Amino acid sequence: MVIAVYNPVGEVAQSESVRATTMTGLNGRSVGFVFNHHPAVTGLWAELEKGVELDFRPVGVQRIAKANISMPQPAAQLAKLAAEVDYALGGVGA
Amino acid sequence: MSQTAAALPHIVEAEDLEAAVELCYTEGWTDGLPVIPATERPVRRIIDYLGMKPEQVIGVIPPRRGIATVEKIAINCVMAGCLPEYVPIVLAAVQAMLEPEFNLEGVQTTTNPCAPLVMVSGPAVRKLGFNTKDCALGHGSRANAAIGRAVRLILWNIGGGFPGSPCRTTHGHPGYYSYCIAEDPETNPWEPLHVTRGFKPEDTVVTVTAVDGPHSVATGALVNTPGQVLTNIADSIARLGSNNQYGGQLVVVLGPMAAKNLADGGYDKAGVVDELVKRSTRTVAEILRNKNSDHMPAEEMAELRSKKGDELFHYIRSAENVVLLTTGSWGAVGGYAAVCPGWGHFGGFTQTKCVQFPRNGA
Structure with missing residues (x-):
């Protein structure tokens, strides 16, 4: 007796983000750092920021220090950062 | 465990019941316990009971961003063993978890063992046969077990919240299989949970908070003072x-x-919570000795470090952070209570939804 079983897995929603853009280089551009201050990666992140500033000599640096290591940063704040910098790095840790 | 179902069609044929059960395992549609393979008739029965369109989208479940349609929810409910009358409660729980403040993406993926605890209060508790007596936080009732399991299967199958990737909870707990309890309307000496949360007494309401497994507390209520x-x-x-x-x-x-010990001692619900806020303390020195305290928000840590070591540190920052309910059997001297800690300030925050039963529903 053949049994027809319904698949419980849903389709994946397409991302609402705009299409990705490519950059020709990072030198002399403005950078944003979004860091959640997770204790496991504070040392690593400090070195990452130092490395980016040394290697790519950004014309401007903006930083967002997340108040909550797990909750998403308010979208409006991220949107403001995105409007003001050429690229941004987001720091997690787990 | 992984799923290959993205490549599978909406309906898959199995040669018999045994093969259908195994199909659910091989495709990664189950959390390890067997499920009821969802066939057309019970899925259709749920959708007809709800009176909703099967393609209606309830939400997008993280972290996989799976689209939770009424039909997909109904399929997972069948797999969990839900009667149609249970499904409005499952829907309310899903809607509660999808509120941004709940941070479901974080709850699904954190290393912390927080799982959504579905708490039901209101007339449907008795109408649908929830267990609020012996083993009220455990097994023994279809309503508790199936609704809790349906919520977990939805998070698993639609949301992609299975262990390894991306769910990184270190240990989890048995509530990851099913975590649904109900408030006892008869033994609760105060206003019902849903009235405390701002709803009408005649409403049936779902309250969801992401928490650890229950930590048993022998209160000694038979012999101890309320204090x-x-x-x-x-x-x-x-x-x-x-x-x-x-x-x-x-x-x-x-x-x-x-609960009776406290009520007889003159405490109302707010009074109980206020006392727990006052009494749930350690010294600042003890907290600072624990280097893991650095997970607190930066401004809280700064304030903490400015205090003297013998000052008291309060675990509960405000009364609004405590969900208090009464359920379970009388027991013996132990007078048990259970504490279910949350995830800290990271998410899983309490959300409450009124259950919308269809006409002639529960």
Whole structure:
């Protein structure tokens, strides 16, 4: 007796983000750092920021220090950062 | 465990019942316990009962961003063993978890063992046969078990929240299989949970908070004063290893003996919570000795470091952070309560939804 079983897995929603853009280089551009201050990666992140500033000599640096290591940063704040910098790095840790 | 179902069609044929059960395992559609393979008739029965369109989208479940349609929810409910009358409660729980403040993506993926605890209060508790007596936080009732399991299967199958990737919870707990309880309307000596949360007495309401498994507390309610009962509960809240040292919310479940002890002692619900806020403390020195305290928000850490070592540190930042309900059996001298710590200030925050039953529903 053949049994027809319904698949419980849903389709994946397409991302609402705009299409990705490519950059020709990072030198002399403005950078944003979004860091959640997770204790496991504070040392690593400090070195990452130092490395980016040394290697790519950004014309401007903006930083967002997340108040909550797990909750998403308010979208409006991220949107403001995105409007003001050429690229941004987001720091997690787990 | 992984799923290949993205490549599978909406309906898959199995040669018999045994093959259908195995199909659910091989495709990664189950959490390890067997499920009821969802066939057309029970899925259709649920959708007809709801009176909703099968393609209606309830939400997008993280972290996989799976689209939870009414039909997909109905399929997972069949797999869990839900009767149609249970499904409005499942829908309310899903909608509650999808509120941004709940941070479901974080709850699904964190290393912390927080799982959504579905708490039901209102007339449907008795109408649908929820267990609020012996083993009220465990097994023994189809309603508790199937609704809790349906929620977990939805998070698993639609949301992609299975262990390894991306769910990184270190240990989890058995509530990851099913975590649904109900408030006892008869033994609760105060206003019902849903009335406390702002709903009408005649509403059936779902409250969801992401928490640990229950930590049992022997309150000694048969022999202790109300003050000692509260101290015993507070001691279980103020643990060095509890994520509530980082703030956030928690659930306190009183057995009826403990609840009666407190009510007879003149405490109302707000009074119980106020006392737990006052009594759930450790010294600042103890907290700072634990380097893991650095998970607190930066401004809280700065303020903490400015205090003297013998000052008291409060685990519960405000009364709004405690969900208090009464359920369970009378028991013996122990007068058990249960403390379910939350995830700290990171998410899983309490959300409440009124259950929308169809006409002639529960």
